[in-house]
Amino acid sequence: MLSSFLTNRATGWEIIAPNLTITIFGLLTFAAVIFLMFVIGERSNVKAQEWIKYLVFLAPALVLLTIGLIYPAIRTLILSFMDARSETFIGLDNYVWAFTRPEILIVLRNTVIWTLAVPIFSTSIGLAIAYFTDRMKRGAWVKSLIFMPMAISFVGASIIWRFVYQYEPNLKKEDIGLMSAIAKALGVEDPPNWLLEAPTNTFLLIAVMVWIQTGFAMVVLGAAMKNIPDEIVEASMLDGASQWRRFSQITVPMIRATIVVVVTTVLIGTLKVFDIVRTMTGGNFQTNVIANEMFNQAFQQRNFGTGSALAILLFIGVIPIVIYNIRQLRRERTER
């Protein structure tokens, strides 16, 4: 036992040592480059600084964004019109493939369901909790608990929920999954194998994402509610408005802009969701979504054509949001 422990430690250290070296080397190199640039920058005369400043401050980000985001996005667009090995141009075949293959149609349908359900549920539950806790005594710890899943990785969250959905085929044995135990307590005699039954399983995966995103919606919407002037709330109280009326006719309209931001942020995050589907079901049992299928096509089937076409479909999903956001930003800037 002890000897095996020691040899394990040895192999561990043999792997860690070079990795540690490269990490420290990477950080030191980076620091040295920055230091050197500042030394040169500060020593050079006023006139030279006028162009050195662009080189040091702006150029690194622009170069990285061009090589790392803009070029790859254009390249992916081109690859989506080419065959699996990126050798011949095949026109729209990859897109025709995406819209005719039954299993890919399910993938597209699921992605639509995700992008509708997650923003709607997480925003409305988040809105409700934000309203409930707005003037609640000791509401902080309630918010903390609901916010906590934001800190957990999608992989971690998937393990947590797989355990909740765990199925026990032998009816004589005790359930270890919470979901089945609750179902039996409620009188369901033979609860299904939750993650295998379509279409329920897609919604059970969606629940995981809602569980994570609700905290985000709650915190952002809660902060917006704090900005509603007290006088308005007081006036409505004097008018004898009911809780529900106050919520629907004052709170919601006053924070409308923030609600839109929350919905779009959650929507973008949901489009890209990959880890949950991959960890919970591997995309099987009709639960697949575009982001996961894109990974399968590109990195497991090694088909860069279909993989790229799916990535472009994801991008088409966010284009309306990009346009809307830029318009909003323009308007805000001119208002200032």
Next chain:
Amino acid sequence: MTALAPKPSGLQLTKGRKKMKDVFSSPWASFAAIVIAIVWTVPTFGLLVTSFRPKSDIVTSGWWTFFSDPNVTSENYQSVFLQGNAVTPPLSQYIFNSFAITIPAAVFPLTIAVFAAYALAWFEFKGRDFIFFTIFALQVIPLQLTLIPLLQLFARGQIAGVQVLPDMEITGSYIPIWIAHTIFGLPLAIFLLHNFLRQIPRELVEAARVDGAGWFMLFRKIIFPLSLPAIASFAIFQFLWVWNDLLVGLTFGGGVREIAPLTVRLAEMVGTRGSGWEVLTAGAFVSMIVPLIVFFALQKYFVRGLLAGSVKG
């Protein structure tokens, strides 16, 4: 961010708010909030309890029975931490990898972003707005859109089939993962930091310029120290995002075990040991402990960063 600053309110208003709190806080609303909070916490709590139960208990009874028959062991943690070999290293190895990936992948983008934000907020040049809007739009580009070309670039140093970089043989090391995270973190970081840096009073900057401070000294002496709170907020963001990431680690890590982060190993464990709950629960909790500590210790800064990006007045 401006919209968030608490409104200056007189003593009377504060009093009014306190009084309103009593009238408003309906017991039903509080009750509902508490019920939701409990529902939200139970799954994680179940995982934590399970990770401390012996394997024989885990597979034969639900974790909720633990309280009537408490049976605690640290064996699961010992086994995920220490048992392993060259082929499947123990989790301690992956914890190291997660730190080795996350720290540089937070430092690099933050530094480059605060530089760019400074340039975009305070340098006067043609095309500034265009660049700013482009960066803002880049925020929503799905990572998936860039994966294939970027991987080819790292693997072969080619852009569109043309050799632009020497073959550096960096695949299989942390370097592609650092660079990828740096690139993907930049748009949001630049946007948030720019919004913050623009609020630094113009008089302050101009006074320093008149005193003869060059652009570099201005950054070092005034801009950087003033932007530290915003940098701190975003650092937490980036740290959590990189630590919790699976896709970048999986693709840019090239499937090499020696450099894979915790998330990649956990996802793999789910695939191979889908119902080995004694290792999965302990492993999942090990991966969660660092982000949870960061989260609860620095929640205030985290929330501040979140709000800077999304609240509009």
